[in-house]
Amino acid sequence: MTLRAERHDLPDRTEFRLLDVGDELIPAVRKSAFTASGGHWARSFPRDAPHLDRAWHNFQRLIEPWLRQAAGLDPVPWEDALTTVCRRLGDARADWWLTGSAALAVRGAPLTPGDLDLVVSGADATRVGDLLLDGLVEPVAAVDWFCESFGRAVLGARVEWVGGVGAVADDPEPTDFGPAAAARLETVRWRGWEIRVPPLDLQRAVTVRRNLTRRAELIDGLSGADCRTPVPE
DSSP: OOOOOEEOOOEEEEEEEEEOOOOOGGHHHHHHTTEEEEEEEEEEEETTTTTHHHHHHHHHHHHHHHHHHHTTOOOHHHHHHHHHHHHHHHHHHOOOOEEHHHHHHTTSSSSSSSSEEEEGGGHHHHHHHHHHHGGEEEEEEEEESSEEEEEEEEEEEEEEESSSSOGGGGGGSSOOOHHHHHTTTTTETTTTEEEEEHHHHHHHHHHHHHOHHHHHHHHSTTTOOOOOOOOOO
């Protein structure tokens, strides 16, 4: 069977659905937060979400490479995607910073991010969707989560951003994407770009809580890493 995408417009929501998903892509579909229902997988958005039609157009052509990368079947050209993000968001003076594994990779950690995770101001979340419109696969929409909104694009590699992150993100412990990280951002220079990232000690603490032993060891290998918290065996 061949992966198929369908759009279903409901009274107040629009669903982007996937059908005939091969077994090798199921883990990637789950990781991408699709919901299983009635023999298909779906992502749902408000009917009035900005650029909904453009996102659907992009979704149809980009969903398979997106899922193949997420499944580990194809390489992830994260460096090219990050260069595009730096150029477009920098030129527009958008308020954003980088977190997750990519924030370690730009410091020189020998790992390959599966995607780019951005934190943006609530005021700039929709504008980031405008700036990444050619790769937008999920319109920026309000969410009932630790943030006000979420958007997703594929610019060779997947780019995801959260806007308006609140204090709940650091409850019960500080994260590398919440206000605690935002208050202690550091700037690293990567390929001529200045990129704001969370402090290493905070990323390491999050990594230890997630039992990512190998990643914690990589952080320890970076200059200035805080090694006071033991890595679990």
